[in-house]
Amino acid sequence: MAPYEPATAGRSLRADARRNRTRILESAEAVFAAKGPAASTEEIARRAGVGVGTVFRHFPTKEALLQAIIGELAAQLAGDTESLARHGDPATGFFTFFSRLVERSSRTKTVVDLLAEADTAVTVVKPVHLLRRSIEDLLANAQRAGTVREDVRTPEVIALLAGICQATLYTGGDPELRDRTLAIVFDGLRPDRDAPSR
Template identity: 55%
Template structure:
């Protein structure tokens, strides 16, 4: 149980602005973009960035954690509210779309050799996606011999692939179609 110290209003505001700025900057220039640039974009001084994230690594990790939490929320909603037969495919599609629009932080993480110490958020996401899969299988929309690991592997691969040049939306659909056909019972 970690007692999280409540931050002062301005500090919390700055923390948020830094994370937003960091996402934008790193998405644009990759994880080698300078911390200075993040600070400038966030409209704070460089020292403020380092007060909140003592290391660049810490900043990247916080970014990942954040993204994971947002994703988990989204997936959980789908898992409880959407049509089981299509929810997994919908999520898959949405994720790849997002990845294509901006270099995901999952990617940043992979590229910058950050040691993953965000186990818990990742675990939550994994479980949420697991629900999607199970429900899709119960609904007969996905083969029962497909495991969560394969789904995740395909998801991350395709998301990252979508980042690279030359994937127009049409190509994405066609690629996903092939994948989905592989996942379907027949």
């Protein structure tokens, strides 16, 4: 998904417009997480340090803003995951990615819920495909490093991620519970050192 960039009259304004857009998205995610549906455009603009008009120039409707938050999140996750797969520690990159994704899911619950209420499709197809490829790379790296069982495949990883992200939302995003749950899942993904060799 290509990031939305508003039209600008001069080339020198484009960097400022991109910075404003980034600040608006970061602020909106935080305000929606804290206030839920009651979040106002004025609060988002104030937190971002821009005028309300600037918010509306980038995102004419609340739905457009919510979709952009999800799209930006998916693109960031895809980029982070690809970077971990290429440059991270093969033994730990898979677990780092898994933890980050679960942690981020609890911060975007309100945004996803609001989009669902509005019956709005979240179009993040390209970043999700990129994410899947990077998951496959991270999993293969971890298996070569001997930190993930050889019989684990990408569909199982995606199913576990979906289940734990949903559970994290259901339990209110309690960090201690999330970490304990991840520890149990990670223990199950690691090779059994006591198992007889085949």
